Amino acid sequence: MVRPLYPINAPTYLRLRDQIRADIEGGCWRLGQHLTLNELSAHYSVSNVPVREALLQLQGDGMVDMRMNRGAVVLDVNERFIDEYFDIREALQSMLMTRACQRRGGGVLMQAKVLLGRVDEAMREGKVRQLLEADHALQDAIGHMGDNEPAMAMLASRSRLLEAFRRARLDLLTADLMQLPVQGLAMLLAIEHGDPGSGCEAVRRHVAAMRAYMKKLLKIPEGRSRADASLVNVPTFTRARESTAAMPEASSTEPASPAVASPGPPTVLPLSLPPGRRLDPEGDGSNDNRSTDDGLHPPKR
Structure with a gap:
């Protein structure tokens, strides 16, 4: 994800806001977790003032819910x-x-x-x-x-x-x-x-x-x-x-290596469909016969 770049004299709360947001996305702070000002201040080595300002910004973004004198709660997804x-x-x-x-x-x-x-x-x-x-x-x-x-x-x-x-x-x-x-x-x-x-x-x-x-x-x-x-x-x-x-089972002694795609030019799909072929706009798979002639994968010759 592209993150905003701030000048070196940018307010601390803006940089802290982005860091807390990134940590929520990365799982450091769980959804539904209660965060106190003292806990965040100690974690990020800053005072309570920029922490409070950062949480107010995140509340505006719809990521946390501020609690009176009790910090904030990371919103949960239901x-x-x-x-x-x-x-x-x-x-x-x-x-x-x-x-x-x-x-x-x-x-x-x-x-x-x-x-x-x-x-x-x-x-x-x-x-x-x-x-x-x-x-x-x-x-x-x-x-x-x-x-x-x-x-x-x-x-x-x-x-x-x-x-x-x-x-x-x-x-x-x-x-x-x-x-x-x-x-x-x-x-x-x-x-x-x-x-x-x-x-x-x-x-x-x-x-x-x-x-x-x-x-x-x-x-x-x-x-x-x-x-x-x-x-x-x-x-x-x-x-x-x-x-x-x-997929082969991962060895107990060696970690599984992620698949790495071979380098090559990016794929550009033509904005056209083969003669006699239509998209499946209904999304029900009615045109999906598991063949390669689906308008996205040209048939092999």
């Missing part, structure tokens, strides 16, 4: 939080998509096509963490095409707590995530053709997929089983189950 967040996200992203379609991408379309290629590549390799990070980068690029910085800032501030929630749990590869490259392609096609109706529909389906995925994570206990963020077994998804079964 089903209501997820629904409210994605309702706001759908409204803002639909507005940004409409503006992006009117501007026809504003010259950033080629960069977004490269990002879409990374989303598709991570999905095919079953790398959940990389898939979500690539999709986040793609959605951020699409949002910036809408040229509304206040809306982007609101999305960024509200997404950090959900990111901390996701990082604290196992990486699940579900059918919901398999729709991300499809809807990403639909968004870029809509922007290229100046079709806000199709673009907003793709946004709606993308948000619905992410909402469903986050609600599935509510049933998963905190903790990760692998340092390389490889996918875990999902009984309802056959391909994930087969990929997990094919």
